[in-house]
Amino acid sequence: MPAKIAFYAPLKSPDHPIPSGDREIARAMMKALRLAGYQVTLATETISYQKRPSSTLFCERRAACEAERDRLLGAWSHTPATAPDLWFTYHPYCKAPDWIGPAVSQAFGIPYVTAEACRTRQATDADWAEARAAVQAAVAGAAANFCLKPSDRAYLESFLDDPGMIVPLPPFIETAAQAPQAPPPVPFGDDAPLLLAVGMMRPGAKMASYRALATILSGLAARRWTLVVVGDGPGRADVEAMFSELPAGRVFFAGALPKPEVAGWMGAADIFVWPGLGEAFGMSYLEAQALGLPVAAYAAAGVPVVVTPASGLLALEGDVEAFRANLARLIDTPALRQAIGAAGRTNVAEHHSIEAAARLFKHTLDPFLPRTRETARAR
Structure with a gap:
């Protein structure tokens, strides 16, 4: 019988109706x-996430999680055959500590595992101190902590006694799910290179990237290009205003779309352009590369984790002129676009596939499970 894993995401449930990078990961x-x-199985949809420091909300979230913890402990104690063999928590951090998994793991004597444990840099250390302490205690007690980017590894190494508990896990996508729908009708009257940007329109890093993109494109108005923007959100009016100074008829706002339609636009486009300010790494970069789309971005935050020098042209963060020069090269040179696009496909296939992630999970987790089954039989 396959080992049973209880999966938990304290930030956002995988079943949440609103799309986001966290949900997709x-x-x-x-x-x-x-x-x-x-x-x-998804252990629970109870979340601990709070966007900003609030002692009141912190206590409410913790109480809700503790009540859910007690419910799960009661249910699995009543029917031990349904209890998990391992608990897996995705993305515990200061804003979303795991108040459930460590207690369940301890009660049933099963391994506790995390993926993408990290910290927030927002507000002050004091604002998140209690939540950060809870995350660090959980991570320190884990059998393994899968780490998706170098900055998170540096954070884990700052407090873990044993760095061997850190397991590098390259971000990955399911390439079989990337088959695009038939390319949508291109809403432009000529065959100029088609640029594609994909991002939610919400305050913070996403809006900063939209603002940067509008500035970059304002210096390339003399070249032939068109742009499709996929995304929506509370900042849509602001985003449209950012691009209103560009020549008329050059930008089309497609709104929020389901993944097959986004893949359709990726299949129809010539260049994927997204600054990536503040991106943890950006799953859309992997999706674009998997479909042979060359990338233009900043070497910001976690972008270089998924975009290599061969699969995209990366400018130093904030260097507008370098970004413009890179994008101009891609616009002007079809052969360069083709070569970089091919390198992107290879990058994803070799380093960022779901098959590679599955092999790593099995290699890492299987050694913990025989001991778990012995413990379960003894209960």
Whole structure:
């Protein structure tokens, strides 16, 4: 019988109706674990996430999680055959500590595992001190901590006694799910190179990237190009205003679209352009590369984790002129676009596939599970 894994995402449930990078990564993690041969169930949709420091909300979230913890402990104690063999928490951090998994793992004597444990740099250390302490205690007690980017590894190494508990996990996508729908009708009257940007329109880093992109394109108005923007959100009016100074008829706002339609636009486009300010790494970069789309971005935050020098042209963060020069090269040179696009496909296939993630999960987790089954039989 396959080992049973209880999966938990304290930031956002994989079943949440609103799309986001966190939701997609959580879903991909569950699929990869299933591909590795495990029986994976979503333990709970109770979240601990709070966007900003608030002692009141912190206490409310913790109380709700503790009540859910007690419910799960009661249910699994009543029917031990349904209890998990391993607990897997995706993305615990200061804003979303895991108040459930460590207690369940301790009560049932099962391994506790995390993926993408990190810290926030927002507000002050004091504002998040209690939540950060809880995350660090959970991570320190984990059998393994899968780490997706170098900055997170540096953080974990700052407090873990044993860095061997850190397991590098390259961000990954399910390339089989990337088959695009028939390319949509291109809403432009000529065959100029088609640029594509994909990003939610919300305050913070996403809006900063939109603002940067509008500035970059304002210096390339003399070249032939068109742009499709996929995304929506509370900042849409602001985003449209940012691009209103560009020549008329050059930008089309497609709104929020389901993944097959986004893949359709990627299949129809010539260049994927997204500054990537503040991106953890950006799953859309992987999706674009998997479909042979060359990338233009800043070497910001986690972008270089998924975009290599061969699969995209990266400018130093904030260097507008360098970004413009890179984008101009891609606009002007079809052969360069083709070569970089091919390198992107190879990058994803070799380093960022769900199959590779499943193999890593199995290699890492299987050694913990025989001991778990022995403990379960003794209960």
